[in-house]
Amino acid sequence: MAYATTTPRHKTKEVGIGDHLIGGENPISVQSMTTTNTFDAQATLEQIQRLEEAGCEVVRVTVPKKEDVAGCEAIRDHMKIPLIADIHYDYRMALACLEARTPSGRRAVDKIRINPGNLGGEERFKEVVRKARDAGVPMRIGVNSGSLEKDLIDKYGFPCPEAMVESALRYIETAESLGYKLMIVSLKASHVPTAVECYTQYARQCDYPTHVGITEAGSKDYGTLKSSAGIGAIVLRGIGDTIRVSLLGDPVPEIAAGFDILRACDRRVTKPEVVACPTCGRLDIDLERIVAEVEERMKNLSNPIRVSILGCLVNGFGEAKEADLGIAAGAGKGIIFKRGIPIRHVKEAEMVDALLEEVHRFDEEVKPL
Numbered sequence: 001m002a003y004a005t006t007t008p009r010h011k012t013k014e015v016g017i018g019d020h021l022i023g024g025e026n027p028i029s030v031q032s033m034t035t036t037n038t039f040d041a042q043a044t045l046e047q048i049q050r051l052e053e054a055g056c057e058v059v060r061v062t063v064p065k066k067e068d069v070a071g072c073e074a075i076r077d078h079m080k081i082p083l084i085a086d087i088h089y090d091y092r093m094a095l096a097c098l099e100a101r102t103p104s105g106r107r108a109v110d111k112i113r114i115n116p117g118n119l120g121g122e123e124r125f126k127e128v129v130r131k132a133r134d135a136g137v138p139m140r141i142g143v144n145s146g147s148l149e150k151d152l153i154d155k156y157g158f159p160c161p162e163a164m165v166e167s168a169l170r171y172i173e174t175a176e177s178l179g180y181k182l183m184i185v186s187l188k189a190s191h192v193p194t195a196v197e198c199y200t201q202y203a204r205q206c207d208y209p210t211h212v213g214i215t216e217a218g219s220k221d222y223g224t225l226k227s228s229a230g231i232g233a234i235v236l237r238g239i240g241d242t243i244r245v246s247l248l249g250d251p252v253p254e255i256a257a258g259f260d261i262l263r264a265c266d267r268r269v270t271k272p273e274v275v276a277c278p279t280c281g282r283l284d285i286d287l288e289r290i291v292a293e294v295e296e297r298m299k300n301l302s303n304p305i306r307v308s309i310l311g312c313l314v315n316g317f318g319e320a321k322e323a324d325l326g327i328a329a330g331a332g333k334g335i336i337f338k339r340g341i342p343i344r345h346v347k348e349a350e351m352v353d354a355l356l357e358e359v360h361r362f363d364e365e366v367k368p369l
């Protein structure tokens with residue numbers, strides 16, 4: 001079942017990135033970014049294909065020089081998901097990406113990501129906006145605390161959320177004045193409370209979709225936790241149309257982490273959730289082994305089923321009742337619950353098979369997302 005959430009989603013405009021729609025009523029997308037040199041088309045494509053296999057829905061590549069534009073042209077025909085060109089400092093790279101074509105004649109870049117504050121002035125930003133408008137290509141306006149306009153720093157004293165939001169709103173207004181509306185906005189910060197406040201203040205004032213992330217989150221373990229805290233807080237406030245978990249190293253783990261954050265926040269549940277008790281002195285059974293086996297045997301299911309596995313009959317009895325399917329597993333026997341109702345008493349040796357039997361039966365009853 002899909003569980004009810006309490007905070008409604010921030011209503012945003014719908015924007016298409018290639019054929020992938022974000023914003024509006026569309027599910028929150030999970031994206032990533034390659035770590036290769038984009039001009040090395042083969043290495044970049046290999047990494048993108050690994051990201052696609054992991055479930056990545058939109059991917060970004062860096063484009064610091066014209067050889068990287070050629071890299072985009074070389075790889076796009078071989079990709080399934082939309083390609084975003086990430087551009088800093090050199091507005092000519094943005095213009096080149098907006099013109100780039102693959103050998104088959106399609107657009108090489110489905111969206112550009114710029115930071116208007118580091119393109120070298122308002123005129124250059126406007127030139128990029130006009131070109132994106134004429135090409136019908138969306139653009140992420142990524143405001144960054146390190147490149148805020150001087151007058152905003154003078155006004156606020158430091159790059160606080162108010163200054164970041166005001167900066168984003170200015171760029172949006174400039175782009176709108178040129179007739180451009182295909183915008184996605186990000187206000188990333190490495191400091192979690194700052195990022196949460198930036199997105200919260202922005203969502204009160206504007207309805208272009210947002211890309212959410214905690215920038216420079218760090219190495220895999222801490223970066224995942226830090227992103228969970230930040231992205232989790234933001235999406236639980238109903239904000240966010242795409243997310244990226246930024247981790248040091250191989251980007252592939254970013255995808256599972258992104259989907260897990262959305263699942264834990266009940267914002268997008270794309271596979272079953274196995275809930276297990278932490279165990280305590282009342283434990284009567286090898287719970288770790290049971291949970292590992294159940295998770296392994298459920299890993300290919302895509303329905304949002306919640307299965308809870310508790311390690312004793314005493315307390316587990318009440319707790320197992322809260323899931324779609326639950327088992328209170330004690331020494332020698334267990335009780336399986338379906339939506340709170342006990343449906344089977346099973347012997348310890350048959351416990352996992354019996355639970356999986358019920359999971360598959362339940363899986364057939366619920367519609368996939």
Ligand code: SF4
Nearest residue numbers: 277279280311312315
């Ligand atoms: Fe302990 Fe039982 Fe609770 Fe698990 S369900 S933590 S074993 S009391």
